[in-house]
Amino acid sequence: MNSPDAPKPDATPAANPAADADLDPFRIRSPETLANPYPVYARLREEAPVYFSAAYNGWLVTRYDHVAAGFRDPRLSAKRSSAFVTKLPEEVKQRLEPLRRNLASWALLLDPPEHTRIRSLINKAFVPRLVEGLRPRVEALVTELLDAAAPAGQMDVLRDLGDLLPLLxxxxxxGVPTEDRHRLKGWSNAIAGFLGSGRPTLEIATTTLGAVVEMEDYFRGVIAVRRQSPGNDLLSQLLLAEEQGMILGEQELLSTCCMLLFGGHETTKNLIGNGLLALLQNPREREALRASPALLGPAVEELLRYDTPVQWMSRVALDDLEIEGVRIAKGDRVFLVLGAANRDPAHFPEPDRLDFRRTDIRHISFGLGVHYCAGAALARVEAQSAISLFLRRFPGAELSPAPVTFRQSPGVRGLVALPVVLGPERASS
Incomplete structure (x- = not known):
């Protein structure tokens, strides 16, 4: 799945709470809002649908129609990697240059025609027909992970299933060897901390820099092996395309590996975690899904709408423009708030209610237009497999008594943990 990105790293210490109150009258950055942003989104949609947030130094766009139009507006550019470091001191810019250079070749952060060239290669691996062929393997991995957790009678669903499945x-x-896959998790989490923070500190940026440098070094080795011994994996396909004249430069290839790792892991992990939490908190819908497996596809779409892992995606205005009569200047940052758009009552009746029988779930959790998430079909297969097999095997699963906490991130919405008491297993048929 696609991911959001954050404003420039903040080289200063954490902001003073009293000062933040002046910068953030809607309390967008408050712990309460980060834990549950939807009431604030509702206020913004009603009172200030195009709102300049001094706290995030950008415009928040919260109504469905405006967000959808923003994804398709060529005046709003996805090419924004330089925004991470533009206003930092020169010596800090130089130190973070490998991070900026890596992000600058992510298809997610490019406009056509550069985006089109890289995206056309990635698309070859994510054709829905080919992804559907992965379903048996995905289901086998889910079964293995549930087998490992079942004897204890309890599990952290995020750690033991949601985190591991997309990583595997x-x-x-x-084409990463099995014994190395634990390394991918740390790298992906570091990027998530940077891209999803909304206001990354220099410390966060420096940690992410270290992760990116390690990732690039690692993938150079994997690429060298694949050049000598191609396999059936995506990396081998990218190298084959290079031989056929559709060339990716070395940095583009390394950046694409990093982007695919992050996009394939972080957001799908949170889709599984957020989705299972919503099911455990809504027993009526959980029982409806268990009673009618045909609801699985619509259920995952509704879960994506209800609590999308990607809350914000940003753009940069290439020209002066207006949205809802509000003037946005060239160079301004615009945050398209997917989480708010997905609960716009103008498109979704009773938007705060989870309802698997909705007949028109046109959520925008995967974006729209040329940047529609390349991995959407894979994310659906993984979420459908994880949710259906978990519910089938543990029909009486319940949340543990401990409070459920979300990470303090405005852009990427995900749990810190999801402890669950599994209850009796259903006998195999």
């Missing part, structure tokens, strides 16, 4: 799947797709 994208690791196999990239």
């Amino acid at each position: 799947v994208i690791g196999e797709m990239l």
